[in-house]
Amino acid sequence: MNESSGNRMRSTAHGLRPDPRWPALAPSLAEIVVTAGDPAYAHARSNYMRIGSPTAVFQPATEEGVRSAVMYAAEVRRLTGERVPLSVRSGGHGISGASTNDGGIVIDLSKLSGFEELAPSASLVRVGAGSTWGQVSARLAPHGRALTSGNVGPTGVGGIATSGGIGYFARSQGLTLDHVRRVRVVTADGGIRWVDDEQDPELFWALRGGATHAGIAVDFILDAPMIGSGAPGAPILHQEVEYAVDDLSGFVERWGSWINGAPREAESFLMMQAMGDGRTWVRAQNVWANDDTATARPVLESALALGRVLDHHTVALPYPRLVPHRGGSHTRQQPLEMRAALIDRADRALGEAMSSALVHRATMLGEIRALGGAVSDVPAGATAWAGRHQEAFAATWIHPLGTDAADESFAALRESSTGSYGAYSTDTRPTEAARAWPGATGERLGRTADQVDPERLFDRGLVLPRSDDRALM
Numbered sequence: 001m002n003e004s005s006g007n008r009m010r011s012t013a014h015g016l017r018p019d020p021r022w023p024a025l026a027p028s029l030a031e032i033v034v035t036a037g038d039p040a041y042a043h044a045r046s047n048y049m050r051i052g053s054p055t056a057v058f059q060p061a062t063e064e065g066v067r068s069a070v071m072y073a074a075e076v077r078r079l080t081g082e083r084v085p086l087s088v089r090s091g092g093h094g095i096s097g098a099s100t101n102d103g104g105i106v107i108d109l110s111k112l113s114g115f116e117e118l119a120p121s122a123s124l125v126r127v128g129a130g131s132t133w134g135q136v137s138a139r140l141a142p143h144g145r146a147l148t149s150g151n152v153g154p155t156g157v158g159g160i161a162t163s164g165g166i167g168y169f170a171r172s173q174g175l176t177l178d179h180v181r182r183v184r185v186v187t188a189d190g191g192i193r194w195v196d197d198e199q200d201p202e203l204f205w206a207l208r209g210g211a212t213h214a215g216i217a218v219d220f221i222l223d224a225p226m227i228g229s230g231a232p233g234a235p236i237l238h239q240e241v242e243y244a245v246d247d248l249s250g251f252v253e254r255w256g257s258w259i260n261g262a263p264r265e266a267e268s269f270l271m272m273q274a275m276g277d278g279r280t281w282v283r284a285q286n287v288w289a290n291d292d293t294a295t296a297r298p299v300l301e302s303a304l305a306l307g308r309v310l311d312h313h314t315v316a317l318p319y320p321r322l323v324p325h326r327g328g329s330h331t332r333q334q335p336l337e338m339r340a341a342l343i344d345r346a347d348r349a350l351g352e353a354m355s356s357a358l359v360h361r362a363t364m365l366g367e368i369r370a371l372g373g374a375v376s377d378v379p380a381g382a383t384a385w386a387g388r389h390q391e392a393f394a395a396t397w398i399h400p401l402g403t404d405a406a407d408e409s410f411a412a413l414r415e416s417s418t419g420s421y422g423a424y425s426t427d428t429r430p431t432e433a434a435r436a437w438p439g440a441t442g443e444r445l446g447r448t449a450d451q452v453d454p455e456r457l458f459d460r461g462l463v464l465p466r467s468d469d470r471a472l473m
Helices: 005-009 063-080 133-144 157-163 201-207 248-261 293-305 348-358 403-415 428-434 438-452 466-473
Strands: 056-058 086-089 105-108 115-116 125-128 181-186 190-195 216-223 235-245 266-274 282-286 309-320 337-343 363-370 392-398
Touching: 056 063, 063 105, 086 403, 125 133, 125 293, 133 157, 133 309, 157 216, 157 293, 157 363, 181 201, 181 348, 190 201, 190 428, 201 293, 201 438, 235 248, 248 266, 248 348, 248 363, 266 293, 266 348, 282 293, 337 403, 348 392, 392 403, 403 466
Parallel strands: 056 105, 086 105
Antiparallel strands: 115 125, 125 216, 181 190, 181 216, 235 282, 235 309, 266 282, 266 363, 337 392, 363 392
16 A cells, blocks of 8 residues: 555544544545545645535546445435535536535546547547646647637536537537537446437436536547648637727627627637726637638737727637646635626627626626637537527626625626526526526426436536425425
């Protein structure tokens, strides 16, 4: 036995029990558990948004280890008669905060970070759920491929590939989950299997957009398209423009017309903040999703006419530099609240709603991302992501002043929205689940969850209620 595993076993007192009320740990679990007595606990306990105090963090390096941790969590609940929290962490940010907890169990997938090309000339790759997109981009770029993902490298594969994925190539490629071809999943009963359109298609449907409702995804087969000519390390144009905006509603209207009229290769993200004098500082990050610079340049140059420009620059970057991998642990680097909304039209009304949010004392930043294009090509019922018709995604970063202040600051955006991106929000109330999975999507996802996880073992974060509870609502 190595020294680190010996330390871990000694740290779990009470006969290798993380908690004296819990069952003893099997040797295989004792080897992978981190508890408060372990030196690694200070880093294992937290995510990007929250410092947790879980009783046990399991860090499996195999799918069998994940299965054992799931079965242990179910046994803890059975023996204690309590809904001991169970969180799943794929290795990324965990913006909802649900990937850690207090007094419960965390299954940390960060060691499941394998990458395999399934054929040198094919677009299919096998990626472990614990990988980050910075790691994946570095493996894809030498083959001239890229895949829409989070817009920063530390974004976790498992979380975004099961929840959404509004990345820099969304308008040209769709969502990250639209490129999932197969999923290796561990279900609440301890089953481990591959699912796809032919093998358990209902479970496969739920895993693309339903987050952990259907189980824990441990491996993905992803389709990674060529970028432009497919040249190894092909550059991607990245433009950054800073504006001083007097009329945000008019600016958003012009921006919406510009991006919706642009070729699908163009994607645009806006970050904005009130300047305190009636003006708004806006930073646009515009990306052209191939290496056709001749077509790209006039489109990107036209973005300079949207408002009064303070500064701008355009650079050609290889994919890994667009989403660089940054190592290190998550230790609540961002102690904020977040709210998110899907908006039908990127127009003046969206600008007015965002203006209302930005001037509120609780709001630190706002952002708007362009949707449409390939995102809207996919039929609404094809996956558990229901937001196929909206033109924009809007979110705000909110100072931790309490739920009432957060709700008040976001009220105008929420009222103008027709859906939510649950993985990008710290609001995990049932009302938000109904916005993330509305109508027929929510009903179907709820039925699937009732079948594969009837006791709702995976009940942390944004989840739909069980059927019995839904009947009472």
